[in-house]
Amino acid sequence: MASILQSPGRLLIAFTCIFTTFMGESKVAMSVFRPSNWALAHATFYGDETASATMGGACGYGNLFQSGYGTDTAALSSRLFNNGYACGTCYQIKCYQSSACYNNVAYTTVTATNLCPPNWSEPSDDGGWCNPPRAHFDMSKPAFMKIAQWKAGIVPILYRRVPCERKGGLRFAFQGNGYWLLVYVMNVGGGGDIGSMWVRGSRTGWIQMSHNWGASYQAFATLSGQSLSFRVTSYTTKETVIAWNVAPSNWNVGLTYSSTANFR
Incomplete structure (x- = not known):
């Protein structure tokens, strides 16, 4: 029933409550999650192509390869991070109206694994990208490179919350x-x-x-x-x-x- 692994250290649609038991697990279904509407934001990246700088992070997932998240991840501005309650949430992101966009890419999907903290020494439109009340995604470099040329540094994006598909x-x-x-x-x-x-x-x-x-x-x-x-x-x-x-x-x-x- 359980296995052991080595490890390092809003759209809601209400349904009648359903209770089922299967293989020793129980589930109470209260609602189902649907993708949200698309919204505007901006995206930057941190780290290099290895995504080593994204390991650890404010969510506490440790080594993102061992925990199953890989390099398709992003740090969220505090407006989106929600004091950590957004950890593990999934977003579709597509580059929008920039010459740096890869026009043949519809979107990429990332998981929130970190916090992008405010930079109060810089204005929010010039360096302080994660300052409130901005919605911002600081993506791993491999994830950013799926939607735009990395030399752009920052690009406008469309994003939406989507259900997380986990194996x-x-x-x-x-x-x-x-x-x-x-x-x-x-x-x-x-x-x-x-x-x-x-x-x-x-x-x-x-x-x-x-x-x-x-x-x-x-x-x-x-x-x-x-x-x-x-x-x-x-x-x-x-x-x-x-x-x-x-x-x-x-x-x-x-x-x-x-x-x-x-x-x-």
């Missing part, structure tokens, strides 16, 4: 200790985001976890020596999945545990 189940990267569990949730499908989360030990009831930062949630509880299950709710769709017995009783920090449960 495999949710991944839970553990940090902390037996009395404080910090979990980074990765490979999230559907809305791609996490709005709330609970953990349940084999000797406890459901314990609500608090949002730490980025894609991480924490529980101040004694959970060592217990197998762990998680209940996760999407920030965007409010859909909930329950991943039973994700981590065995001898779980340890520094490891990533996976489940077949995911959002669709």
Whole structure:
């Protein structure tokens, strides 16, 4: 049911609540996520062709190759980052009305994995691209090069939120200790985001976890020596999945545990 991996360290349409159980996972479907309307913004890039500068980041995904996100990623301005609740969200981006655009490219799809912080020493229209209230995407260089010539530096774009298509189940990267569990949730499908989360030990009831930062949630509880299950709710769709017995009783920090449960 669960496997272990090595790891480093708004358009909503409401439906009648449906509860289903399959292969040990449970799902409560509250709504379905549809692509948003296209909106105007700008895009820049950071790092080089290797995308090594994009590893880590404010969402806490660590090595983006090992966590499954690769180089198709972007850092969001604070207006879009939403204090970390936008971590894992997916966007289609296409270059718009610039001589640097590759006109034969419809769009590329990126995942939000980092924050592009404000640069208050520069005006928002000349260097301070991520200053509020701007919507801005600071893309990895490989992702930027799919839509425009990198020498342009900055290009106007059209963007829209889209559902995240993920292969495999949710991944839970553990940090902390037996009395404080910090979990980074990765490979999230559907809305791609996490709005709330609970953990349940084999000797406890459901314990609500608090949002730490980025894609991480924490529980101040004694959970060592217990197998762990998680209940996760999407920030965007409010859909909930329950991943039973994700981590065995001898779980340890520094490891990533996976489940077949995911959002669709």
